[in-house]
Structure formats: structure tokens, C-alpha cells
Amino acid sequence: MKSELHPHPDQSKSRSLTRQETAARVVVFVMSLAAIAIPVSLHYSNKQLEIHARIAETSGWDPDVIRLEVGQPLHMRFTSDDVVHGFAVGQKFLDPVDILPGIWTDLTLTFDKPGVYTFYCTRWCGINHWRMRGTLEVGEPVAAAPSAAEPLYLSLGIDLDKPHLSPVVPDTIPSAWKGAGLLASLPDAAKYQSVDYYLTNSPFQVYENLGNRHLSAEQRWAIVAAIWKANTSPGALVEGRQLFAQNCSACHGTGGGGDGVFADDLGNLTDYEDTSQHSIKMPAHLSDPKSILGASPALLQGKILRGGMGTGMPMWGVIFTEEQVWNLVTYIYSFQFEYDSLLS
Amino acid sequence: MFQRSISDLPIIKRSLVNRWLQLIIQALLLAAFLFMILAGWIGTPVGNHNFSIVFLWIAWWALLILIAVPLFGRSWCSVCPIPLPGDWLQRGNILGPQILDAPLSQNKASLKSVHARWPKPLRNIWLQNGTFLLLALFSPIILTTPRVTSLVLASMLLLALAISLIYTRRSFCRYLCPVGGFIGLYSQAAPIELRIRNKEICVTCAGKPCYNGSEAGYGCPWDVFPAGLTKNSYCGLCLECLRTCPAENISVKLRPFSTDLNQPSTRLDETYKSFVMLGSAMIYAAVFLGPWGQWKNLAYSLFTPAWFGYALAFLVIILVILPAIFLGLLSLDRKKGNSRSAFTAFSTALIPLGLMFWIAFTISFFFSNASYLGISLSDPMGWGWDIFGTASWVWQPVAQSMLPPLQTMALIGGLLWSAGIAMKVARRFASSPIPVILFNLLATLIMLWLLV
Secondary structure, three states: OHHHHOOOOOHHHHHHHHHHHHHHHHHHHHHHHHHHHHHHHHHHHOOOEEEEEOOOOOOOEEOOEEEEOOOOOEEEEEEEOOOOEEEEEOOOOOOOEEEOEOOOEEEEEOOOOOEEEEEEOOOOOOOOHHHOEEEEEEOOOOOOOOOOOOOHHHHOOOOOOOOOOOOOOOOOOOEHHHHHHHHHHOOOHHHHHOHHHHHHOOHHHHHHHHHHOOOOHHHHHHHHHHHHHHOOOHHHHHHHHHHHHHHOHHHHOOOOOOOOOOHHHHHHHHHHOOOOOOOOOOOOOOOOHHHHOOOOHHHHHHHHHHOOOOOOOOOOOOOOOHHHHHHHHHHHHOOOOEOOOOOO | OOOEEHHHOHHHHHHHHOHHHHHHHHHHHHHHHHHHHHHHHHOOOOHHHOHHHHHHHHHHHHHHHHHHHHHHOOHHHHHOOOHHHHHHHHHOOOOOOOOOOOOHHHOHHHHOOOOEOOOHHHOOOHHHHHHHHHHHHHHHHHOOOHHHHHHHHHHHHHHHHHHHHHEOOOHHHHHHOHHHHHHHHHHOOOOEEEEEOOHHHHHHOOOOHHHHOEOOEOOOOOOOOHHHOOOOOOOOOOOHHHHHOOOOOEEEEEOOOOHHHHOOOOOHHHHHHHHHHHHHHHHHHHHHHOOOHHHHHHHHOOOOHHHHHHHHHHHHHHHHHHHHHHHHHHOOOHHHOOHHHHHHHHHHHHHHHHHHHHHHHHHHHHHHHOHHHHHHHHOOOOOOOOOOOOOOOOOOOOOHHHHHHHHHHHHHHHHHHHHHHHHHHHHHHOOOOHHHHHHHHHHHHHHHHHHO
């Protein structure tokens, strides 16, 4: 019965089975090969400049050095491999571009001047967000030329890391409005109103310099406030506030109290404090009068330009323009003085 | 009891017996499987934009749990691509039985396998319980990280291949595959089965080609003698016995749901599989869909002291606490006699309950993430392609208002279904089903609280 149902295969059937088997092997092999070869060949034939953004702990920007020619448009494709990042180029007025996980964003940039530009992340992507930087090398690499304008803190020889606490602080927030008249009535008002004087003296030094007159402490602080108000403007404060919110508040806090969202995370890292010289330093309290009233604008500019060596405070000199830094400085002082309607 | 042989319908019979249809599906799935390994490795590391994550853990999983297993039992195993390369090497033939130089009757020696049989102490599903728990413990990372998914898939493919070179038949599928274990468990609830028609024919059949192979086909790769099949658990629906049986004594039948569960389980490994699946569904619902973000963070913080705490809790809840509560409730009824046999038998009621828990859980994350399917279909590697014009779909949860009623129906349905099974078991033991129903009610209430 079995042999009736399944006779032994004859030679032709055997050949047919072999043909079918060969066909089956070809089907499996071709399909498997196609599944691998097509994507791989497409992947390696892609010549576009693709930039992956990752949190600094993983790799930061990849690549983080990009070379291009002056005047030649550079087309870049960005994507994030983890969280939301942003792309901007320091000292180049470009609206930051958001880079979303798994989404590709195209951007074309043209640089008119050779040089090394810093690009950086504009989104708070993690505690090491500020480490996410890369460089755009435009044109032929040239020997670093001395900066046209040396930062003031260098020409004045200010030691940025030296403590600069103000021995006295006002009882109430000094009012620039009250101080304006007093300042004008000073016989040597011109000296106090000069920009150089403002840049190179801390509010406390000015307060001290006013000490040999018949002025109350409140009046002297009011004059200081008036001098600081005279050296800012609503536009500067608005830009300073915006820069502060975008770049500083995550650590220093929106009100400058050193209590930004990342401050807690930094605090959690203090376990490492005693184990190496790279101790974690908590963000400065920019609203603390003792600290800020003892710092001159030149010193604050230097701190922003250089960053806090060995701390989490990044170097902003390659990101901000000089004007932006000064605007930020005037905004930081605004925590200490009553400027009336300047910042409404 | 209603039963209808669908393999007697000519068109269905032709489709089932013809090897090409199955092979083409398997070959396509193997290509997709290899593509997933590749996509996971060189595609975007962003999980919800990578084909491997989206199509494996959202599409395939949902298809498996919501349709394939509850309706078609082990149908996935029938077309699973993992054993294909190993089968090829083992038989030297991809489409049918080993090609012999001479007719089988003259060349029996060549059918003697050089492969060893799977070690006897391991011929159970304890290892599958272990492999599932292993994947479950690492699932937060596996399910979200394409490279890890890629590694897991590649490991499964290579392990299956290596096992097929050493041991006979599909030992990986039968004894190691973490997915195969629970598919087997829940396939007992499916309204479909492959069985023999007449036991007498099998008893007198010379050579037992369904098990040993013949010119017509290869022997059961699942190491099952079809005449002994009483439940779906270990039949991988490869359909080879349908092709080899000289007396056409095998049929694929429709039947009422959970017919296999009328025979209570007697094996401790299967009992524990029920607890592993039930407990995993409950813990997943709590950790991944519950409001406790810190638990989710624990599950993700691999190899930290906190994660070891999570892993220990995960294992203790599943392997100790749930079985202990179950056993404790059973012990309230003293008429049950041997506690081990009562424990295994009444655990049968956990099978429909666990299946419906997984369905309720899967409904939630599938409809929440379904929009990723369009994105990933058009841009499978996350390289910015737009093959079908759906790459720009924005993630949007789908049919959210339907979820609570659907999940409630699934959970309540599972409770009633399991109560029915518990009552059948109780009748066999002449005891009360109340303790088991109470256990299932408590578990269902927890799931309702977590999911709905």
C-alpha cells in the first residue's frame, strides 16, 4: 500500500526535485543577500555631510571638526541620536536650528571670512550640554593671529580667580533714579561718568571712592546704580536677559541664585570632590550682592570670555560677540540695582 | 464538540502541503530578519525611528499576541525564519527531505543523523522559562536600543544554527527559544489544532515517516510523534507530517477555543511558564505603563545596585511570591489532595488569564505607537528616506478612547475564561474552584487598576 502511495522516485522526478531545490536555494539566497546588500550599498554610497548630535557623555557632535572653503556653500544634514539638541555657530548671527531625535534637518551655510568658528548645542540636553561643541574650519588653516582687541581683563592684569567679595552691601536695592541727580551734582561727575571708569571699577570700589564726601551709604549706592544704569540700555538688557535665559540660567538660575535646573545634578556630583583636583564647583550666585558688587565689568567680562577653569562654566569667548558679552554683563548687574523702567 | 478539518478543503490542503508557499514566506521573513539585524546595527540609534525596534517590538509583537497566537496557535513557528539556515545545514536540503543518491529503502544508513539528541534532563521548558526571564529582565534596553535588539536577533539566529549542528531536529525551537515557550503555552487556547484522524492507522504504520522522515518529507523537526499529540504546546505547525503521512491521517482542524485546557497540566515547567508569563505582564504593566517613573528608571539602569534590586524583585515576585500566593490559596481547600498535582493542574486556569493580560497590555502600547509603523516603513534605517511617502507622519496615539473598554473587555473576558477552566479542573479534583478564581480575580483587579 505504501509503495502505491509513494513510489520510489524515478530519475526524472529526482532531477525535478533537484531543480526545485536549486530554485529554493536561489530564492533564499537572493532574498537574504538583497536584504543586506541594498541598504549597505546605499549607506556607503551616501556622500552627504551628515552630522550626528549626541549628548557629550556619548560623543557630542560627530563629526566635531568640519572643514570648508570660504564663500562655498556647505550643505549639512543634522540628526540627533538621543535627545533634542540645537545647532548654532558662535559669533555668527544664525537662528539656532533644532535637531530632533531620528529626524533629519538640512542646513546650508556660507562663510565669507576664513577662520575657526565654534558650533555648539543650543538646547539643554544634559548636565554636560556645554561640552557639546565643534569647530568649523573655514579656508586654509593659518597661524593664530593676535586678537585685534585684547580682552580688558588681560590688559588690566585682573586675576579672574581671585576672590572679589564686596566687604559691604547696601541695605536695600540701590535706585538709579535716586542716584542720577546726585551723580550730576558731583563736582567730578565727568570722571564717574566715563566708560573707562565704569569698566574698570567694581561697584564697591566706586562706593569706596565716594566715601570722602558728605553722602550717606544709601546715597553712595544710589550713585553707583546711576553710573551702572548710564552704561546700559533697554536693548542691551533685553538681549542680555535673552542670552542669560538661553545660556546661563540652567546653572545660575533664572534669577541668578545659582539654583538652575542643573545645579542639583552638579550637587550630586560632589561625591567626587575630595578625590581629585577636578572638584565640582557649584554655580556662582549672581544675585548675591557680596559677590557681584565686588566685581568690575572687566572682571565679569573676563569670566564669561574665559569660563571657569576647572569648573562646569564653559568658555563663551568663542560663542558670544564682544557686544553680547557686555550686554550679558549689564544684565548680571541688573540683579543688584533698581533700573526703574529699563527692563519692563 | 465542534471540530472541522480545514485541511480537507482542496484549496487549503494544496496551500498547506505545497512547500513553496511556506518557503517563500519563510524566505521573506528571513530577509526581513536579516534586514532587522542590519537596521538595528547600522540604522539610526533612535529606537522609534529604527525598523528593527518598530517592526519587531511593535508590529510583530502585536501581530503575534493579538492575532497569531490566540487565533492560530503556533502559526508563527510555522513560518519563523530562525530555524531555516539550521534546517538547511542539517538536512543538506532547503525545500524537502534530504536528497539521497538512492531510494530511502536502499539507503537507510544515510538518514542516520550525526547529531545528538537533546540531553534528557533538559527535555522540558525550564530553559525556555529562563531565556524568557533573561530577555524580560533586559527588555527595557532591548526594546528601545536598536543595536541591542540587533545583537539579540543575531544571537538567536546563530545559536539556533549552532544548536542545529550539534543536536537533532529543531532543538533550539523546542527547548531554548524564549518566544517559542510562551507561544506553545498559549497556543493551547487557540481554536486550531493539528492532530491525527485515526490512531489505529498510526499504530500499524510502518516506518512512522511522520517522525522518521521519508522520500516525501523529513521527520518531525519538533521531535513529536503526531499520534501522541494531545495538545498544541509542542507541535510547531511545520506541516511536514501532513506531507509525509502515507495514509493522509493528519489533519488541521478548527475547534472551540482552549480545547487543550480541558486536560489540566501535569508538568511543573509548564506551570512555571504560566507564572512567568502572568507575572511578567503584571510587572510590565506596572513598570512601563504605570505612574511610577522611578521604577521605570530602575529597570533602565542596568547593572547598577538599584537595578540588581529591581531584577531580584522581578524574579522573586514571579518565581516565589505569585506561586506561593497561588499555593497558599489552594491550600485553603483541603480536599485537593496532592498539592503538587493540584498546583500544576489549577495553573491551567492561568493560561487564558495570562494570554488576555498580554493582549490588554499589548493593545495599550500598540495603539499608542502604531503611527511609528508608517514612519519606519518609509524610512526603515532612519536615514531620511521616504519610500512610501509616510516618513513625515507625526507620532500620534491612535484610538485612545477605545483602549479602556477594549482592555476592560480583555481582562474581564480573561477572568471569566480562566474561571471556566478552573471550574473544569475543580470538577476533576472534586474540589472548589473558588481559591483559583479568587487568585485570578485579584490579579485581574490589579491589572485593571494598572491599565484602565
